[in-house]
Amino acid sequence: MSRSLTQVNCYILLSAVLIVAARGSAQSVDDDSYRNAYDGAIAQQSYDEAAVIAKMQLARALDAGNRDALSTATLYSDLASAQRLAGNYSAAQLNYETAVSAIEARTDRMNIALERPLLGLGETLLSDGRPDLALDFFARAVHVRQVNDGPHHIAQVDAIEQLGQAYAVLGDTKKSEAMATRLGVLIERHAATPVIAARELWVRQGGLYRLIDMPGMERAAYARAIEAGAAGEPGWVEPYVRTGESFLSEYLQAYVDASSQDELPDRKLLTDAELALREAIEVAYSDDGLHWQQKYRASLALGDFYSVAGNFSEARQAYSEAWKLLTADPAGLSRRAADLESTTLIWQPPINVDGLVLLEPGRMLDDGWLPDGRIKVSFSVNRRGRLSNIALLEISPDRHPRIEARIKEGLAGYVYRPRMSRGFTVDTAGLTIEFGFSVPSEKATEK
Structure with missing residues (x-):
């Protein structure tokens, strides 16, 4: 059994024992032990196991009649966070919403405890490909923090950064840049405060500039990060x-x-x-x-x-x-x-195929484009990370020699991190990649 799996099983066993034992012991002891078990599973990236631990503690809280307690809302957020990290977005969204409802039922719509589930809802929707819906939750999280701690509190950087990321995904460069600028103002304002990690914050600002393709500003942020700390x-x-x-x-x-x-x-x-x-x-x-x-x-x-x-x-x-x-x-x-x-794709130049738009698996089509078919290609990656033995396995609905030639030419420009074995880079055969392709619709052509 692997070390990480053994640790995770220990976390679950520890949590189960403590939850049972805590029925006759002090609440604070149980809460501390739960937190250690949950945080340990998250640190090990064992998100499904973390969700199990949170569910067990949540069941105990509900059995005790603490449905609307703030501590129970925290458990709902814990469960949702583990589910979000595991990619279970629908369940995560439901539990974050339950946490928000519990907090509002116990307090009001501006309580600082709302910040975490609001951010979680935004992160969940952003990860699930719904940045337009994520915006409202990020904006509300910023507002809650400002109402409680003022407009310049450093703790709002998480919400501002994620708001900028959502704008970037939506293609609103100006608003995303405004969020990056706002981050910089906050970091500058609190740079002398010992408790903030200025280097990390400057790096995060640089990452936001990277999303909106502003390399000069991006590197300026990294230069500030190097100066800090x-x-x-x-x-x-x-x-x-x-x-x-x-x-x-x-x-x-x-x-x-x-x-x-x-x-x-x-x-x-x-x-x-x-x-x-x-x-x-x-x-x-x-x-x-x-x-x-x-x-x-x-x-x-x-x-x-x-x-x-x-x-x-x-x-x-x-x-x-x-x-x-x-x-x-x-x-x-x-x-x-x-x-x-295993091989890892590290450089993927675009492939121009006579007006066709090639789309990787899972990528959403832009408005105005209609899915038309798919292309499946097999290839090998040599120890230098370059492709060889490129062969088209399937093009549907129709094959076309010129399309095949263009795709092979384009794929030849891909660069992979080669697979390693016993410390040496090695050749890897039998790999495949599948693209969808689309053609402009009449509506898009008229534009």
């Missing part, structure tokens, strides 16, 4: 890595947008990306006490950069170092299986 703190490596990824992303986007050789982007962006990622490595390994996860983050990002840039020997070296870091700690083995023991 002290070396060796948690998250110390992250702004360096994000800076390198930003330069690389800007280069790749400019490369895609170029319509001729004369418009190709300046390779200085690649040089700057490499320098930032190399600095991340230097920072990560300069402190022996730094957690291995930060070293791993820097090594993996550097490997991905070199894979995209075509420097395969450097990529293999970086991936090998990442493998060693994950192998040295039992807690890293599950991460190794997910990140390195």
